[in-house]
Amino acid sequence: MTATTDLPLEPTVARSQPERKVKDTPGERASAGVAHVVLIIWSIIVIAPMLWTLLSSFKTSREIFASPFKLPAVPQFVNYVNAWQQAGIGRAFINTVIVVGVAMVLVMMLGSMCSYVLARFQFFGRRAIYYLMLSGLTFPVFLAIVPLFYVLKNFGLLNTLPGLIITYVAFALPFTVFFLYAFFRTLPYELAEAAAIDGAGEWKTFFLVMLPMARPGIASVAIFNFLGLWNQFLLPVALNTTRSNWVLAQAVAAFASQAGYRTDFGMLFASVIITIVPVLVVYVIFQRQLQASVTAGSLK
Amino acid sequence: MSTSAQATRATAPGTTPRRRRRRWTFDKISFMAVFLGVPLIIYVVFVISPFIQSVYYSLTDWGGFSTTMNFVGLANFKALLTDDLFLTALRNNIILLIVLPVFTIVVALIFASLVTVAGSNRGSVRGLHNSSFYRVVSFFPYVIPGVVIGLIWAQVYDPSSGLLNGVLTKIGLDQFQSYPWIGDERTALAASIFAMAWGGIGFYMVLFIAAIRGIEPELFEAMRIDGAGRWKTAMHLTMPMIRDNIQTAYIYLGIAALDGFVFMQALNPTGGPNNSTLVMGQVLFRTAFEHGKYGLATAMGVALSIVTLAFSALVFLVNRLLGAERDVAR
Numbered sequence: 001m002t003a004t005t006d007l008p009l010e011p012t013v014a015r016s017q018p019e020r021k022v023k024d025t026p027g028e029r030a031s032a033g034v035a036h037v038v039l040i041i042w043s044i045i046v047i048a049p050m051l052w053t054l055l056s057s058f059k060t061s062r063e064i065f066a067s068p069f070k071l072p073a074v075p076q077f078v079n080y081v082n083a084w085q086q087a088g089i090g091r092a093f094i095n096t097v098i099v100v101g102v103a104m105v106l107v108m109m110l111g112s113m114c115s116y117v118l119a120r121f122q123f124f125g126r127r128a129i130y131y132l133m134l135s136g137l138t139f140p141v142f143l144a145i146v147p148l149f150y151v152l153k154n155f156g157l158l159n160t161l162p163g164l165i166i167t168y169v170a171f172a173l174p175f176t177v178f179f180l181y182a183f184f185r186t187l188p189y190e191l192a193e194a195a196a197i198d199g200a201g202e203w204k205t206f207f208l209v210m211l212p213m214a215r216p217g218i219a220s221v222a223i224f225n226f227l228g229l230w231n232q233f234l235l236p237v238a239l240n241t242t243r244s245n246w247v248l249a250q251a252v253a254a255f256a257s258q259a260g261y262r263t264d265f266g267m268l269f270a271s272v273i274i275t276i277v278p279v280l281v282v283y284v285i286f287q288r289q290l291q292a293s294v295t296a297g298s299l300k
Numbered sequence: 301m302s303t304s305a306q307a308t309r310a311t312a313p314g315t316t317p318r319r320r321r322r323r324w325t326f327d328k329i330s331f332m333a334v335f336l337g338v339p340l341i342i343y344v345v346f347v348i349s350p351f352i353q354s355v356y357y358s359l360t361d362w363g364g365f366s367t368t369m370n371f372v373g374l375a376n377f378k379a380l381l382t383d384d385l386f387l388t389a390l391r392n393n394i395i396l397l398i399v400l401p402v403f404t405i406v407v408a409l410i411f412a413s414l415v416t417v418a419g420s421n422r423g424s425v426r427g428l429h430n431s432s433f434y435r436v437v438s439f440f441p442y443v444i445p446g447v448v449i450g451l452i453w454a455q456v457y458d459p460s461s462g463l464l465n466g467v468l469t470k471i472g473l474d475q476f477q478s479y480p481w482i483g484d485e486r487t488a489l490a491a492s493i494f495a496m497a498w499g500g501i502g503f504y505m506v507l508f509i510a511a512i513r514g515i516e517p518e519l520f521e522a523m524r525i526d527g528a529g530r531w532k533t534a535m536h537l538t539m540p541m542i543r544d545n546i547q548t549a550y551i552y553l554g555i556a557a558l559d560g561f562v563f564m565q566a567l568n569p570t571g572g573p574n575n576s577t578l579v580m581g582q583v584l585f586r587t588a589f590e591h592g593k594y595g596l597a598t599a600m601g602v603a604l605s606i607v608t609l610a611f612s613a614l615v616f617l618v619n620r621l622l623g624a625e626r627d628v629a630r
Contacts, residue, residue, distance in 0.1 A: 252451060
């Protein structure tokens with residue numbers, strides 16, 4: 001029985017039943033069954049490649065070539081050691097943590113400052129600045145990449161971690177400002193005024209009153225920024241080509257461009273797993289919040 | 301909470317609360333200078349100025365290493381129109397632009413409908429029971445780095461040791477024993493598109509589930525009482541009610557399809573068999589950072605931006621022409 005043949009009949013069946021009956025009708029049960037089957041197949045398609053990657057990361061290259069399904073004779077933990085040391089994944093991991101960590105702190109700080117002023121103050125050019133910020137969300141990064149290369153070069157920041165950090169901050173700003181702007185506008189004015197009456201200056205009001213109140217908004221933007229920056233590829237690959245400064249995406253991509261018979265495939269799969277683990281952890285912890293943010297607004 | 305505060309909050313971004321005006325104290329000026337100035341300087345230097353410079357460079361013959369830079373007008377754009385490699389990439393991007401959003405949205409819509417509409421049809425708890433598992437699982441690929449998705453699928457598609465051919469041979473389809481999915485011109489682009497869609501379907505499924513749940517249950521009830529089946533309900537109630545969400549999804553996916561750089565670079569760094577998976581980003585990257593033709597490369601960037609903006613505008617226009625304004629009332 002397929003979903004389509006069964007569906008048109010269903011409502012008439014349902015209609016003949018008394019309302020608010022606890023038990024589902026046969027039609028409802030059948031459609032639920034079909035739905036479960038389809039969704040389970042999709043879940044397998046999603047999970048299988050990742051489980052297979054995990055399995056392969058414990059195999060030798062020879063075992064990987066022999067059969068895609070067989071379990072490893074001896075789990076090759078050495079693949080992870082090789083990935084961490086030989087493939088430079090360890091170095092890249094630390095670089096990524098530094099770059100994404102510092103960039104996150106900076107962009108959340110600068111972004112909340114900027115959006116607070118834009119949302120709460122009246123001054124000349126305010127609207128123009130807001131739209132200038134939005135324009136950064138409109139154009140592809142590819143448009144900027146060549147001149148950006150020379151901007152960084154002129155500052156002596158090309159192929160350096162600080163250069164990458166400031167670029168990450170600049171490109172994450174529009175998104176951050178766009179969403180925190182909306183958030184700051186919803187915060188009540190009374191508290192800020194009460195703080196002012198109590199003699200707090202603008203600086204104190206922001207750091208002691210407004211920033212703590214904006215914490216939920218900041219948290220959800222921070223999750224998206226973390227994912228966006230951790231997964232960033234084009235910027236580092238163009239602007240950060242010194243091997244010792246590579247971030248994870250670059251170190252992993254190196255496998256793709258050199259893939260051949262000499263590649264240690266066990267090491268490749270181990271590298272992939274090492275790269276996924278941090279986002280998996282973030283996903284497991286913040287899964288609810290992530291999906292809630294997607295549903296609440298049309299987040300990018 | 302006073303009504304005036306509520307009124308100011310409800311206004312458009314153009315207007316600001318009138319309360320904080322006047323009193324330009326040192327405290328306030330220093331505060332605004334630092335809070336607005338620092339982020340703005342970084343943003344203008346590293347984002348806005350490269351965008352603008354790019355438009356200028358695209359009109360020059362800048363080679364990067366040479367100090368001379370001649371203004372050549374639209375010569376770079378003319379050169380692009382006869383550049384076979386770029387046109388191949390443009391063609392591939394356009395195929396991606398048509399196939400990726402449609403495929404992803406259709407599949408995501410089907411899954412979202414299954415979750416929300418299948419199963420119990422009445423009462424307050426509508427939709428499939430225990431469906432959060434599917435949402436959590438399907439959404440996960442969205443957070444995996446694109447380069448990793450590409451690399452995993454490149455291995456899955458591997459002719460001799462890949463998972464896909466392993467499964468196909470296992471179920472008796474021996475002709476796939478060593479079929480190179482991304483090494484054969486006939487399937488390379490389609491297989492790459494599937495890998496990209498794999499990463500996105502869960503995200504759009506969550507988006508659509510939320511949109512469908514946002515429709516008032518009374519409307520479904522009314523459809524049901526009128527005797528409409530699930531299919532009719534989906535086509536005549538659900539789809540029109542979530543058309544703005546579909547539009548948003550279409551634009552995001554279209555922009556992703558016009559990029560595609562990271563996926564294609566991980567799946568087939570050389571552009572695939574006979575350049576069948578080459579995208580504009582890859583050509584731009586090579587032209588700039590391997591051949592040093594910066595003028596030409598920035599022209600490609602401008603062309604890519606124009607196509608992207610034109611696409612977004614087109615989606616808005618089509619949605620409007622198809623009668624989006626009729627639904628504004630809700």
